[in-house]
Amino acid sequence: MGGALMELVVRAVIVFFFLWAVTRLVGRSTVGELSTFQLVLFIVMGDLVQQGVTQQDYSVTSAVLAVGVFALLTLALSWTNARFPRTRGVTQGIPVVIVENGTPVAKRLRSERMSIDDLRADARQHGIRDLADVEIAILETNGRVSFFTRSGRPEPPPDDPSPIM
Incomplete structure (x- = not known):
């Protein structure tokens, strides 16, 4: 036994x-x-x-x-x-910068298997209309993206991330 x-x-x-x-x-x-x-x-x-x-x-x-x-x-x-x-x-992995000065870093997006459409959708859920407004975006180890806009403050997700039609 x-x-x-x-x-x-x-x-x-x-x-x-x-x-x-x-x-x-x-x-x-x-x-x-x-x-x-x-x-x-x-x-x-x-x-x-x-x-x-x-x-x-x-x-x-x-x-x-x-x-x-x-x-x-x-x-x-x-x-x-x-x-x-x-x-x-x-x-656990390390956080990865995926947007620098409003420009997506294509090489890092590919290595993390994240599409530009997914990135844009995530930005919209944080109330960001255009990636050009993003100074830096970081793919965190938990899979979420942290966005920092040119204002210097991180963009919190809106209360209701669903778009209004």
């Missing part, structure tokens, strides 16, 4: 780091920005992970152990980020 539980822990560790790598590679989309396909893909991936970790073992012990390993690894990553700030670039 002990060997099976240890195998479950090893499987959970491997799958945890695999999922971490996949989410880092997928990009900085937040849950509210996922397409329907991406959302379904992540749900299916969750089921596949469960099967891969527990080998179709439906016992409560295996479920608790697998979730416990994921929780401990999540806490370990959080502790590492807090204790060693230099690791944040690897574990």
Whole structure:
């Protein structure tokens, strides 16, 4: 029984780091920005992970152990980020300047897999009509964009980001 539980822990560790790598590679989309396909893909991936970790073992012990390993690894990553700030670039990413002096930085937009249309839509949601009004825009590690206009103040998102027709 002990060997099976240890195998479950090893499987959970491997799958945890695999999922971490996949989410880092997928990009900085937040849950509210996922397409329907991406959302379904992540749900299916969750089921596949469960099967891969527990080998179709439906016992409560295996479920608790697998979730416990994921929780401990999540806490370990959080502790590492807090204790060693230099690791944040690897574990969470770094903010990226995507607009400088009103001009989108096409190379960075491509590397972050963000379209100019998405950038413009995000600017509109912050009440910015024209990117020329933006001194700098930064794609944050959480997937949101911070806009700083020529007035020197960050543009807060409006209360109701939906356009009035």
